Amino acid sequence: MDATILGAAVINGLLLGGSYALVAVGLTLIYGVLHIINFAHGSMLMLAMYGAYFLLMKAKIDPYAAIPLMVAAMFAAGYVLYRGLIGRFSHGKDENILLITLGLSIVLENVALFFFKGDSQTVTVSYSDRMVALGPALVPLPKLVSFVASLVLCAALAWFIARTDTGRAIRAVAKERHGARLVGIDVEKIFAVSYGIGIACLGAAACLLIPSFYVSPSVGHLFVIVAFTIVVLGGMGSFIGALVGSLIIGLTESLSGLFLGEALGQIGISLIFILILLFRPTGIFSK
Amino acid sequence: MNWKIPAALLVVALAYPLVFRGNFAINFGVLVLFFALIGQAWNIAGGFGGQLSFGHAVFFGTGAYCSTILQLKLGWSPWSGLAASAGAGALVGALIAALSFRFGLRGSYFALITLAFAEAFRILTNALEFTGGGVGLLLPLKRSALNFQFAERIGFYYTILALTAISIGIAIWLQRSRFGARLAAIRENEDAARALGIDTFREKVKVMALSGALCALGGTFYAQYYLYIDPAVVFGVDKSVEMLLVSMIGGTGTVYGPLIGSLLLTLVGEYTRAITDAQGLSLIIYGSLLILIIGFLPNGLVDLFKLRWRRKARA
Known part of the structure; x- marks a missing residue:
């Protein structure tokens, strides 16, 4: 095996891992706090990617500039979904949450299919095709950016959970929800906030993925x-x-x-x- | 027990294609019974056994590929293939169950590992040569009842009716037998069941094998009805989700839930296809129904019927 090919494969694998990390950090937060498997994670990402896509196409907002907007919008969407639907309909059973998020993903995906058809869309921004030499490999700039951003995102989340009051409340609820309730934490609100933060990560992920990735209802x-x-x-x-x-x-x-x-x-x-x-x-x- | 309901259902099902003779009507009946069969297969593990699976397509695809490969490579009759695929489905079910339960996986973790197995099978059939790869396998057209390719659709109808009747018979048996009672104990509280002396591992492996066998029968029927299979369809997440939806919407752990769910979903599916060309509308309705049912009718649509009976009984 040629060392250059192997080296390039390693670098590409790490960059790919960076993109996956963007999606996985939100999922792990939701699991860690709520102990639920959020089956709707992929379809929420799809939704966010369409959001970033339309912001670029209709409002000419660069995906990287749209990150704060998309993060805020996805946080709101996650918070409302948990408060209005997931928390209310699940009767506190883990398996019900799994099934509700499954139902949600079926609905979201097919609403997207209904309105946007099955075709995949790609976007081109000025830096889409710019390549950077990285050791033996030439990598697209957007992939490098999303790799670095995934590190920043993980660090930011770890800081938030470790240092802020909300973060402390989230950790308390994750460890011992009854105890947390006894010391006056609004557990339901913390659940909704955690779900919102997990989904907000997808807002950032979508903006970072879209310059180098396609978007379709089943993405x-x-x-x-x-x-x-x-x-x-x-x-x-x-x-x-x-x-x-x-x-x-x-x-x-x-x-x-x-x-x-x-x-x-x-x-x-x-x-x-x-x-x-x-x-x-x-x-x-x-x- | 009350034999009136199953007897009446059977009479209606036997008479249906004699009354409604059109191709559309018979195809509709075939679809209702087909989804009732695979929904019941899911229900036997997921409802009666309480083992939530997100990857039942692994059994469906095993059945479809087993009988098709036996026909194409070894020249077996599809009827012997049907029996073989039930055996293969049971074997895969028992193996996945033995592995997962030996390592103590429960609840959501079990759902995830079934999903992973279905994915692994999909990727393998997609990559290997003797399964036809991503192109899939095409069965040659040879219309004859001996070849499980009926010239008239009604032949398919009665075949799937027989298979679905067997699956409902098994569900009735589960409600009345000691095996079913042990499963109910495991579903409600596994630790308590073990404390009562139930070999929970053994019972769970048995129910997964039973469910896998029934699901594989559905897979073979699918292959014979459409004469074409490919990995993305028969091992796909969508197939697993269809079985789960049929059963959840009708009512899990009930005898007639999957049939009711299948009737409703097939009606919705055919109706939306008739009114619009746009894709996705029927699935939007299915997904919303799933959410509403978990929110308001946790035992499925079957509850609506029960409520009426209870009200009548009181009056």
């Missing part, structure tokens, strides 16, 4: 199983775990594609998912 499928794998791998609720897990999965996808070929290469992620669920369902960083 979320590409990320959903991968993101679940990452969250379980890194330990549900751990940001560092999600980041490391993303890089491992990105590398696995890139390298198994290189060695096993395009079609069979995808098996790597499923195998990791099955093995980690069987042998270490609490993730690689648990004690």
